[in-house]
Amino acid sequence: MIDINAEAEKSLSDVKCKAVFQYPKNFNNLPIISYYTVTECGGFYADNDESIQDGHIQIDIWAEIPKECSDLAAEVNEVMTKDSWVREMSMDIPENDKKIYHKTMRFQKYFTL
Template sequence: MSLNKDILMALSPLNIPVAFQTYSGKAETYITFFTYLEKAELHADDEEEIGGQYIQIDLWSKEDYTDLVKQVHEQMKEAGFIKLNFYDLYEKDTKVYHKVMRYRREEK
């Protein structure tokens, strides 16, 4: 399965819109995601043995998203993604809370 399909499948139980890169719907709470880095994690005999895929999940909401962040993290963890870092932003122009969640997944 592809990385994008894996992410969509992992987050589908949340019952909120999830979209690759951009969302154009009307929901006030939604998730977008993208890959920000793909690189080799382990080489042996001049061959890539393990590759790393680094993804960013962006949670957008006009209200407190604390519980939803926990749910997203649990779903991503269950799908085999490794947490790297999270941070909070606030988009002043749209008055939207924005949680950035970064993960890594390794593939052989």
């Protein structure tokens, strides 16, 4: 079994801002990206052995300015698709009372074991 979070972290290492696992501890140094596994499962089996793993991750972008979210989303999409991830969706999350803008994205990738 492949560690999907480690694969996502490797892919996100080319993004210009900090990427953290699961959820930012604080929002003092925005923008920041967080990521975590949504699902992972066997993608293909032969002779009762898993040969392909299917992984889905969520990436959240947090910023003080809406344009930062959009610009980072484009950058995240570029680095992830360059590394064979497929974007399943992205959407803006409604603004909260802290004036932190939030965009969420989900990506999928098959891994050969």
